[in-house]
Amino acid sequence: MKSRRWVQIGFFLFIAAIAVNHGLTEAGGGISWIPNASLHAICPFGGVVTLYTYVTDGLLIKKIHESSLILMGLVLFLSILVGPAFCGWVCPLGSIQEWIGKLGRKLMGKRFNNLIPNRADQILRWLRYLILIRVLMVTAQSVQLVFSAVDPYYALFQFWTGEVAISAIVVLLVVLGLSLIVERPWCRYACPFGALLGITNLFRIFAIRRKPATCIGCKKCNAVCPMGIEVSTTTKVRDLRCITCMECTSDAACPIPETVELLGGKPNEN
Amino acid sequence: MRIKHATLAVLIVGIIFGGVLISSAMGLWQTESSKTPQKIETGAFAGEGDPVDIRGSYTFSDIANAFPISVEVLAEAFSVEENPADFQLKVLEANYPSEGEVEMGTSSVRLFVARYTGLPYERTGEEALFSHAVEFLVQEGKLSGEEAVLIPTMEPKAVLKQEEETVIEEEHVEPLVKGNTTVADLFALGLSEEEIISVIGEYGSKGEVVRDVCNSNGVAFSAAKLTLQELAEE
Numbered sequence: 056m057k058s059r060r061w062v063q064i065g066f067f068l069f070i071a072a073i074a075v076n077h078g079l080t081e082a083g084g085g086i087s088w089i090p091n092a093s094l095h096a097i098c099p100f101g102g103v104v105t106l107y108t109y110v111t112d113g114l115l116i117k118k119i120h121e122s123s124l125i126l127m128g129l130v131l132f133l134s135i136l137v138g139p140a141f142c143g144w145v146c147p148l149g150s151i152q153e154w155i156g157k158l159g160r161k162l163m164g165k166r167f168n169n170l171i172p173n174r175a176d177q178i179l180r181w182l183r184y185l186i187l188i189r190v191l192m193v194t195a196q197s198v199q200l201v202f203s204a205v206d207p208y209y210a211l212f213q214f215w216t217g218e219v220a221i222s223a224i225v226v227l228l229v230v231l232g233l234s235l236i237v238e239r240p241w242c243r244y245a246c247p248f249g250a251l252l253g254i255t256n257l258f259r260i261f262a263i264r265r266k267p268a269t270c271i272g273c274k275k276c277n278a279v280c281p282m283g284i285e286v287s288t289t290t291k292v293r294d295l296r297c298i299t300c301m302e303c304t305s306d307a308a309c310p311i312p313e314t315v316e317l318l319g320g321k322p323n324e325n
Numbered sequence: 326m327r328i329k330h331a332t333l334a335v336l337i338v339g340i341i342f343g344g345v346l347i348s349s350a351m352g353l354w355q356t357e358s359s360k361t362p363q364k365i366e367t368g369a370f371a372g373e374g375d376p377v378d379i380r381g382s383y384t385f386s387d388i389a390n391a392f393p394i395s396v397e398v399l400a401e402a403f404s405v406e407e408n409p410a411d412f413q414l415k416v417l418e419a420n421y422p423s424e425g426e427v428e429m430g431t432s433s434v435r436l437f438v439a440r441y442t443g444l445p446y447e448r449t450g451e452e453a454l455f456s457h458a459v460e461f462l463v464q465e466g467k468l469s470g471e472e473a474v475l476i477p478t479m480e481p482k483a484v485l486k487q488e489e490e491t492v493i494e495e496e497h498v499e500p501l502v503k504g505n506t507t508v509a510d511l512f513a514l515g516l517s518e519e520e521i522i523s524v525i526g527e528y529g530s531k532g533e534v535v536r537d538v539c540n541s542n543g544v545a546f547s548a549a550k551l552t553l554q555e556l557a558e559e
């Protein structure tokens with residue numbers, strides 16, 4: 056099994072354990088060797104929405120903790136280095152969509168990932184930027200965690216507490232359902248945090264590069280990309296949607312060694 | 326330079342956990358919000374802690390951290406002998422039943438801290454202090470004789486009981502009502518028209534800023550915002 060799968064499973068279980076333990080601790084139980092933290096404290100997106108008020112008057116949005124600012128800093132640093140690897144390797148919501156997607160691929164066969172027309176996809180992919188702008192604006196104005204009303208990340212690990220807005224659970228179910236017909240629907244079209252991190256694809260230090268000299272044009276890289284990016288026609292992936300999952304690389308899908316790689320510094324284009 | 330699949334795995338886990346470890350070693354990693362009172366927003370004292378925001382869940386050492394006042398002074402003023410650093414303010418209220426409008430509780434600590442440090446604080450009239458604390462403030466030149474006679478006094482009990490259930494952690498909540506909150510925001514927080522009018526007085530339109538309404542009605546905004554906060558949390 057690829058190391059990415061292990062990292063995803065690890066983070067998924069880790070975050071689930073923290074969430075469950077937080078619930079137990081609030082109820083008086085709790086397991087001491089598992090960290091106990093509110094999910095709000097460990098969601099880096101919380102850091103994004105709180106940043107605005109943090110810089111203006113040093114006030115953290117209700118329910119968000121300084122730890123989420125630190126996490127956001129770490130994730131941004133990682134993204135500047137290698138792109139939105141957080142999405143491809145860490146985010147439990149991304150992972151679960153991917154796992155459901157595997158089932159979807161079995162059930163749907165060739166139709167998986169092919170039900171949304173290209174034109175629609177090209178427009179829909181900007182939706183997550185609209186959502187990002189909207190969330191930042193509304194949150195900055197009202198100093199409330201507006202996003203939690205629809206945040207499926209929160210719903211995923213808190214649905215049993217009764218603290219989650221119904222709307223968030225509905226969004227989660229819709230996202231999980233759609234994962235059966237298209238890969239990572241939330242990441243592709245809706246996630247504001249992914250949208251923000253996606254911008255680092257324009258200037259990340261290590262980028263996915265393809266060597267046309269050795270490429271045989273088999274297009275296997277395109278077929279595996281969970282975000283629907285055409286790797287086979289570029290020399291350097293600058294697409295805002297890339298999540299650095301490495302599926303397209305010569306470590307994974309590409310059959311030719313040293314053809315698609317995560318490279319930094321000067322590209323050795325030939 | 327090339328990064329292999331497995332190297333990237335190590336890099337990601339390393340940056341995230343390493344970063345968390347380093348920041349917690351530096352004391353920056355906080356998943357619980359700290360007990361820091363809100364800052365005063367405007368005027369000569371802008372940037373200082375606001376005594377109005379002292380909560381019942383604070384201990385004397387929380388206050389000593391946030392204001393230029395020592396645990397010893399607080400312990401003396403409120404006659405706390407055992408382990409004053411960990412003394413939670415709400416224990417005061419539990420031990421001294423309020424006499425009508427007047428109470429020996431968190432608001433008393435707010436008043437004492439404000440007068441001791443010279444930070445602004447408007448009395449609501451309910452804060453009682455022990456007579457020896459009032460004398461102390463007058464002696465130190467921190468309280469005028471005229472104000473001293475207006476402050477209701479009580480006498481300390483011999484021993485304060487720190488009851489189990491009163492020490493339960495109260496989550497520190499960020500204020501819902503701030504300087505730029507409008508009347509419409511109050512409705513959005515679930516307050517009714519009667520509730521709002523009873524606290525801040527009559528207002529013109531829903532777009533008005535609560536602070537302005539308070540000012541024109543002669544209501545102290547600092548006190549009103551706490552009352553509104555409590556109503557909103559119910």
Ligand code: SF4
Pocket residue numbers: 265269270271272273274275276277286287308309310311314315
């Ligand atoms: S998988 Fe490799 S060889 Fe095939 S098209 Fe993509 S880059 Fe070229």
Ligand code: SF4
Pocket residue numbers: 263279280281282283284286292296297298299300301302303304
């Ligand atoms: S398959 Fe390649 S191009 Fe597609 S998201 Fe993963 S790393 Fe990026």
